[in-house]
Amino acid sequence: MNAVKVDKVAKTPQQGGLRQAMAWLHTWSGLWISWLLFAIFLTGTLAVFDEPITHWMTPEHALEEAAHANDPPLPKVTDRGHRLELALDFMTKEHPKADMWEIWPVQRPGHGLSAYWFQPAGGYGSADLDPLTGAVIEHAREATQRDTIGGHHFVDFHYELHAGRIGVWIVAITTMIMLVALVSGVITHKRIFKDFFTFRPAKGQRSWLDAHNAVAVLTLPFQFMIAYTGLAFFSDDYVPAPVAAQYGMDNAKKAFLADWNDVGKPVKTGQPLAIPALEPFALRAEQAIGQDIRAVVLDNPNDASMRVCMYGWNEETDTMERLSANTGRACYALATGEQVALRRPGESDTGGAGLTRAVMSNLHMAGFGGTPMRWLYFFCGLAGTAMMGTGAILFMVKRRQKSGGEFGAYTQRVYRIVACLNVAAIAGLSIACVGFLWANRLIPVGVEHRAGWELRAFFGVWFVMLAHACLRAEKRAWIEQLGLLAALCLLLPVLNVLSTGDNLAAQVARGDWESAGVELGGMAFGLLAAWGAWKVRQRKEKPVKKAAARESAAPTASLQINTEGQS
Amino acid sequence: MIPAILCALGLSYAGMASLCLAMDRHHGQVWGRDAAPNVRRALQLAGAVLLALAIWPCVAGWSATVGVVAWLGFLSAGALLVALLLPYAPRLLLCSSLLAAVAALAGLVTFMR
Numbered sequence: 001m002n003a004v005k006v007d008k009v010a011k012t013p014q015q016g017g018l019r020q021a022m023a024w025l026h027t028w029s030g031l032w033i034s035w036l037l038f039a040i041f042l043t044g045t046l047a048v049f050d051e052p053i054t055h056w057m058t059p060e061h062a063l064e065e066a067a068h069a070n071d072p073p074l075p076k077v078t079d080r081g082h083r084l085e086l087a088l089d090f091m092t093k094e095h096p097k098a099d100m101w102e103i104w105p106v107q108r109p110g111h112g113l114s115a116y117w118f119q120p121a122g123g124y125g126s127a128d129l130d131p132l133t134g135a136v137i138e139h140a141r142e143a144t145q146r147d148t149i150g151g152h153h154f155v156d157f158h159y160e161l162h163a164g165r166i167g168v169w170i171v172a173i174t175t176m177i178m179l180v181a182l183v184s185g186v187i188t189h190k191r192i193f194k195d196f197f198t199f200r201p202a203k204g205q206r207s208w209l210d211a212h213n214a215v216a217v218l219t220l221p222f223q224f225m226i227a228y229t230g231l232a233f234f235s236d237d238y239v240p241a242p243v244a245a246q247y248g249m250d251n252a253k254k255a256f257l258a259d260w261n262d263v264g265k266p267v268k269t270g271q272p273l274a275i276p277a278l279e280p281f282a283l284r285a286e287q288a289i290g291q292d293i294r295a296v297v298l299d300n301p302n303d304a305s306m307r308v309c310m311y312g313w314n315e316e317t318d319t320m321e322r323l324s325a326n327t328g329r330a331c332y333a334l335a336t337g338e339q340v341a342l343r344r345p346g347e348s349d350t351g352g353a354g355l356t357r358a359v360m361s362n363l364h365m366a367g368f369g370g371t372p373m374r375w376l377y378f379f380c381g382l383a384g385t386a387m388m389g390t391g392a393i394l395f396m397v398k399r400r401q402k403s404g405g406e407f408g409a410y411t412q413r414v415y416r417i418v419a420c421l422n423v424a425a426i427a428g429l430s431i432a433c434v435g436f437l438w439a440n441r442l443i444p445v446g447v448e449h450r451a452g453w454e455l456r457a458f459f460g461v462w463f464v465m466l467a468h469a470c471l472r473a474e475k476r477a478w479i480e481q482l483g484l485l486a487a488l489c490l491l492l493p494v495l496n497v498l499s500t501g502d503n504l505a506a507q508v509a510r511g512d513w514e515s516a517g518v519e520l521g522g523m524a525f526g527l528l529a530a531w532g533a534w535k536v537r538q539r540k541e542k543p544v545k546k547a548a549a550r551e552s553a554a555p556t557a558s559l560q561i562n563t564e565g566q567s
Numbered sequence: 568m569i570p571a572i573l574c575a576l577g578l579s580y581a582g583m584a585s586l587c588l589a590m591d592r593h594h595g596q597v598w599g600r601d602a603a604p605n606v607r608r609a610l611q612l613a614g615a616v617l618l619a620l621a622i623w624p625c626v627a628g629w630s631a632t633v634g635v636v637a638w639l640g641f642l643s644a645g646a647l648l649v650a651l652l653l654p655y656a657p658r659l660l661l662c663s664s665l666l667a668a669v670a671a672l673a674g675l676v677t678f679m680r
Contacts, residue, residue: 196586197583197646199651200654214647221642376641377640
């Protein structure tokens with residue numbers, strides 16, 4: 001701090017110039033959102049691997065897959081023309097009034113034939129058809145299949161907290177405050193380049209501050225990107241004014257989405273027109289976009305305005321090389337056979353704005369670059385999670401040494417609440433996450449609404465952990481919860497052996513790295529938690545000094561620590 | 568893909584280690600004294616060059632767009648590794664970063680062919 005500013009700093013921290021003001025903002029805005037942000041970040045990080053987690057959580061399916069792993073590969077479907085006919089017959093008979101028919105005559109081995117349509121009451125209808133006969137396949141759930149939402153729980157929770165629109169808004173406001181905390185944190189951290197690589201372990205408060213700074217600063221580009229793209233994802237919800245200005249107040253969102261998703265959708269004329277064979281259009285589209293056809297969408301069937309759009313598959317090379325997840329798309333007016341729209345893979349129908357939006361959401365979802373990118377996201381996400389956790393803990397560590405006296409007579413009570421929330425939000429939520437995996441194995445397979453019970457187990461465990469954290473002394477609560485977390489994580493492979501008979505060695509032997517990854521990852525977290533529990537056990541408690549005593553004894557030194565602690 | 572990942576990670580790790588050792592505080596952790604000005608300059612230059620080179624395998628392994636995003640990710644990963652290893656095993660940081668630099672640069676040659 002330079003000489004000119006010295007007299008300003010001598011005032012209270014709130015009045016002491018930009019850096020002190022930002023330190024105050026960072027501490028207090030950061031603290032109140034850190035618990036929720038920790039939850040959003042931890043579940044978001046796990047969401048990176050939602051598919052492997054789902055795979056682990058559907059062991060019957062995984063084992064069946066493994067049993068057929070050595071079968072000769074199925075040939076690619078060649079009777080697409082016939083499949084399209086079957087689906088068109090089905091739609092003509094069952095849903096002639098729907099103004100959109102969507103058919104997946106999938107060319108890939110192991111896939112069947114599916115049809116989708118807009119229900120008159122709103123929403124999507126769907127049916128799976130037998131690709132040889134066109135008969136509807138009824139999906140009665142087999143008794144051995146467990147009903148679960150799998151890893152998608154983490155995806156849903158991290159952006160809507162399983163609370164629908166309200167949850168989306170809560171997450172949005174939290175994310176906004178996170179951006180405030182990031183900017184104020186950067187301004188506060190005056191030695192950002194000097195301390196770039198600094199981490200001093202085993203030095204108490206110093207170490208927590210170093211760790212908080214290091215994980216935040218070293219992964220700063222990621223933290224900004226993930227928060228910003230997360231907000232951009234729902235921009236039409238969060239910033240509705242432009243849409244309202246363009247489309248008016250009534251049903252603006254619907255009209256906007258219709259324009260956005262169905263560029264150039266034709267208007268019905270009322271003149272009848274027979275549906276021609278669609279296979280020739282599929283072949284033309286494959287030529288035009290250079291991708292296999294995944295979905296065939298028919299607008300206004302049997303009307304002269306009829307239009308068919310062919311959508312392609314993203315091959316692995318496409319997602320490796322492109323930030324945009326848009327597939328190719330070619331549309332034809334069936335009255336004339338003319339090509340009316342063409343989107344090459346990776347491009348956008350809605351211009352630069354549409355492409356920006358597609359790239360932003362794909363950046364957030366790590367939908368590019370393949371598995372290596374997912375691991376980079378996973379580790380950067382863990383660093384972000386650690387940033388929230390260390391920040392929340394740092395607040396308490398500092399005040400355990402010296403009370404700040406911020407709430408007058410209530411200070412100790414507020415600190416107690418902060419301490420409880422720290423334990424419940426950090427250790428408690430982690431237990432709830434691994435508890436969700438335990439619930440998947442422990443809840444009987446035949447139970448009604450089983451997926452709902454898994455979710456209830458998640459929230460139930462979390463609530464129990466909150467109650468536990470409030471009832472036990474802080475240090476005991478940390479040790480017990482971290483110990484429980486370690487046990488649940490380390491015993492995950494044992495649970496799997498006892499419940500399904502499948503074990504880690506067998507998973508590795510058959511090359512099922514998705515299942516093995518979940519269990520090995522769980523064990524890694526378990527070791528980390530065990531180490532944490534051991535470290536807390538070793539910590540020596542010092543009695544909290546009262547704020548008043550400190551102020552009279554060493555007023556200047558206290559300010560020194562305050563500013564140093566924030567830097 | 569794996570060679571590109573290893574090469575990018577090795578270069579970012581070695582580059583970050585080099586930048587780190589150019590700082591007096593961290594130079595002291597390894598050698599017990601401050602860096603001479605010309606040594607510091609050389610380490611800074613080497614670090615910058617290694618980090619810049621790390622973009623090469625990223626672009627070669629993915630593409631110009633995805634590669635840049637991957638590069639930013641590897642920079643963070645390399646820096647995190649350095650910050651975590653330095654206080655516990657400064658000598659190991661020195662040896663491993665030298666090894667990483669040599670191996671990754673050798674790997675880079677194969678990318679250019």
